[in-house]
Amino acid sequence: xxxxxxxxxxxxxxxxxxxxxxxxxxxxxxxxxxxxxxxxxxxxxxxxxxxxxxxxxxxxxxxxxxxxxxxxxxxxxxxxxxxxxxxxxxxxxxxxxxxxxxxxxxxxxxxxxxxxxxxxxxxxxxxxxxxxxxxxxxxxxxxxxxxxxxxxxxxxxxxxxxxxxxxxxxxxxxxxxxxxxxxxxxxxxxxxxxxxxxxxxxxxxxxxxxxxxxxxxxx
Amino acid sequence: xxxxxxxxxxxxxxxxxxxxxxxxxxxxxxxxxxxxxxxxxxxxxxxxxxxxxxxxxxxxxxxxxxxxxxxxxxxxxxxxxxxxxxxxxxxxxxxxxxxxxxxxxxxxxxxxxxxxxxxxxxxxxxxxxxxxxxxxxxxxxxxxxxxxxxxxxxxxxxxxxxxxxxxxxxxxxxxxxxxxxxxxxxxxxxxxxxxxxxxxxxxxxxxxxxxxxxxxxxxxxxxxxxxxxxxx
Numbered sequence: 001x002x003x004x005x006x007x008x009x010x011x012x013x014x015x016x017x018x019x020x021x022x023x024x025x026x027x028x029x030x031x032x033x034x035x036x037x038x039x040x041x042x043x044x045x046x047x048x049x050x051x052x053x054x055x056x057x058x059x060x061x062x063x064x065x066x067x068x069x070x071x072x073x074x075x076x077x078x079x080x081x082x083x084x085x086x087x088x089x090x091x092x093x094x095x096x097x098x099x100x101x102x103x104x105x106x107x108x109x110x111x112x113x114x115x116x117x118x119x120x121x122x123x124x125x126x127x128x129x130x131x132x133x134x135x136x137x138x139x140x141x142x143x144x145x146x147x148x149x150x151x152x153x154x155x156x157x158x159x160x161x162x163x164x165x166x167x168x169x170x171x172x173x174x175x176x177x178x179x180x181x182x183x184x185x186x187x188x189x190x191x192x193x194x195x196x197x198x199x200x201x202x203x204x205x206x207x208x209x210x211x212x213x214x215x216x217x218x219x
Numbered sequence: 220x221x222x223x224x225x226x227x228x229x230x231x232x233x234x235x236x237x238x239x240x241x242x243x244x245x246x247x248x249x250x251x252x253x254x255x256x257x258x259x260x261x262x263x264x265x266x267x268x269x270x271x272x273x274x275x276x277x278x279x280x281x282x283x284x285x286x287x288x289x290x291x292x293x294x295x296x297x298x299x300x301x302x303x304x305x306x307x308x309x310x311x312x313x314x315x316x317x318x319x320x321x322x323x324x325x326x327x328x329x330x331x332x333x334x335x336x337x338x339x340x341x342x343x344x345x346x347x348x349x350x351x352x353x354x355x356x357x358x359x360x361x362x363x364x365x366x367x368x369x370x371x372x373x374x375x376x377x378x379x380x381x382x383x384x385x386x387x388x389x390x391x392x393x394x395x396x397x398x399x400x401x402x403x404x405x406x407x408x409x410x411x412x413x414x415x416x417x418x419x420x421x422x423x424x425x426x427x428x429x430x431x432x433x434x435x436x437x438x439x440x441x442x443x444x445x446x447x448x449x450x451x
Contacts, residue, residue, distance in 0.1 A: 046319065047245040048389050055448040063248065063440035064376075064390040070246035070299070071446035081388055083395045083423075084245070084271070085327040088320025092338065111343075115316075122307055122316070123298035129346065130320030133339035164343030 002173045002191045002216075007141050009034040009218055010189075011100055011171050014139055015041055022046065022091070022131060024101030025069040027141040031100055042076075044096055046087050046127040051079025068127065088127065092134045099135035101128060103142045103167075105157040108205035110167040110179040112140065113159035125162060132163030144172035144202045151204035153177070153185055175199045176216065177207075184208050189216045222382040222432045223411065227257035230405045230431045234263055234370055237290075241326065241366065241397040242270040242280060243373035246299070246443045249390030250279050251374040253407045253435040259283055267291040269366055271322060271393055273303045278441050284312070293366075295319035299443065318346065321363050323396060328365035330399020330428065335364045371401025374435075375424070378408035379415070382429030383422045391423065398424045406432045 002010065008030035015021060015035055022044045023029055032052065035041050043052035045067045052067055053074035061072040090096060105113040112132055115125040132138055145151055153170065170177045176189040184206040187199060190213050200207055224230045231254055234240070244250030255274075258266075259282050266289050273292055274281035283289050284302050291313040297303050306312035317325075318340040328336050337360035341347050351362040373394040376387035384406055386394055398404050406424075411434035 045389070047248070047392050055446045057450050058447050061442060061445055061447065062388070063442045064388040066246065066248050066389055066443070068245075070248070070443040072442060072444065073446070081386075081391055083386075083391050084319065084323035084393045085396045088323050092320060092340075119308070122304065122314075124294060124296035124316045125318055125346075126296035127319040129318035129344065130338070130340040133318075133342060161344045 001194055005030055006191070006218065007171050007173060010176065010216055011139055011141055014169065015039065015098060017041070019097040020044055020050065020095060021098045021100065022096050022135070024128070026102045028100040028102060029069060044090070046084070046091065046131070048082050048084060048087050049075065049079060051076040053079070088130050091130055094134060094136055096135060098137045098139065099131045100139045100141055101131065103140045103152065104146070105152050105154055105159050106140055106142070106167050106170055106179070107154050107157045108179070108185055109183045110165045111157050112162045112167050113157040114162050116160045118160065128162050132166040135166070138167050139169045139171065140167050141171055144174045151202055153203045153205045155205045174202055180208070187213050189214055191216055192218070220381050220414070220426070222426065222429055223380050224431045224433050226433060227253040227407060227435070228260070230254060230407070230433055231257045231261065234258065234261070236263055237265045238263070238369045239267040239367065240269065241368045241371040241401055242268055243392065243394035243397045244270065244272070244279070245389065245392035246272050247275065247279050247441050249374050249386070249392050249394055250274070251372045251407050252279070252439060254372045254405060255279060255282060258288065259286055262286070262288070264288050265290040267293065269293040269322070269368060271295050271319060273297045273300050275299050275443065276302050291315065293317065293322070295322050323393060325363055325366045326393065326396040326400045329367065330396055333365060335362055337361065338363055366400055368401050369403065371397045371404040373398045373404065373406050375406050375408045377410045377412060377417060378406055378432050379412050379417050379426070380432070381414040382406065382426030382432050383414070383417055384408070384424040384429060385417060385421055386423050395424050399428045403430050404428055405430065407435045408432060409438055410434065
């Protein structure tokens with residue numbers, strides 16, 4: 001079973017040289033720590049920056065320079081600033097190669113819910129609805145089950161949707177799964193030490209298992 | 220062409236009860252903190268505020284929420300504000316949550332003189348309920364209308380006496396398109412300089428969009444999530 005950093009490390013393997021990548025809040029933010037040395041990747045922050053750098057050292061923090069999670073950040077060489085309309089313009093126009101975000105639920109046809117629990121939690125969708133409506137390549141980073149032990153990979157989402165039929169891949173503490181265009185979660189990899197049976201028990205939606213499922217390679 | 224006013228109080232003097240305001244900023248970054256303080260001091264009520272976020276409990280628009288000055292918020296993300304969430308769940312505050320890109324683009328449309336835009340954000344979700352849709356190249360889009368705001372209140376890094384504005388780093392965010400979208404646009408700046416001082420090639424918002432400008436005397440610029448890395 002993976003911890004949050006393990007999930008981030010596995011997702012970093014989806015990143016390719018030359019990609020522009022948008023990282024959501026939470027586990028996705030950690031992915032930046034595992035992008036291999038020497039790989040040229042530009043991180044987009046939807047509040048108006050291409051080229052997110054590491055967090056600043058104490059004393060270097062700048063209130064005018066934050067990421068979409070409102071955390072203080074730095075920039076990388078070659079970075080650029082722009083306004084929010086242009087930021088979502090580049091997202092809508094499909095310029096961002098990979099979007100990694102968290103989710104409360106994903107359905108077997110690729111629907112995602114991550115912005116609202118009616119009557120309990122109403123934080124808002126932020127940029128997530130824009131991202132999932134336009135991104136070509138959406139990877140979800142999340143826990144396989146919720147705090148109550150219920151599967152978050154479902155036949156249908158029970159929470160209000162963020163987007164429809166958009167999630168391509170899911171990485172959890174247990175597994176890597178593709179969401180098939182015809183519907184269903186296809187099991188690709190198991191987390192170290194996790195059995196196929198454990199993944200089956202934790203997946204409420206249709207799970208497709210073909211042949212031997214390899215363990216993730218995280219080296 | 221001199222747009223300069225003496226203070227935040229003078230800049231917002233004619234903002235009336237029930238006005239529709241746009242307020243620039245993302246989180247607490249690039250917010251018009253002097254005008255917000257002046258609005259709190261003035262005590263104007265029943266406001267509709269279009270702003271990406273609603274501040275935190277004791278800063279930004281959160282200060283206006285504490286004094287129950289806001290009737291309705293139009294925002295994309297309100298997660299950092301307990302008072303906001305309380306007023307929302309109790310029904311005291313009307314809230315319209317909309318996708319962030321839709322928010323930005325509805326401001327942009329107003330500033331560009333376009334009545335509406337089409338966006339895929341929210342298709343198939345509750346955001347789409349009751350909205351006109353149209354298919355382009357096989358993909359469904361929502362019709363979203365340009366905002367109609369009485370006042371836009373923005374914060375810039377530098378400005379000149381003609382209202383030309385330059386923003387800094389990610390404090391730019393919603394400020395340029397909100398500046399373009401208000402019937403009356405008020406800009407507070409860190410440094411106000413004589414017209415002709417700024418390089419015309421560096422202007423982000425041309426002064427034609429700005430009606431009133433003043434220099435704030437001290438910006439607190441509170442940091443919401445101070446996140447650091449260890450020195451090696």
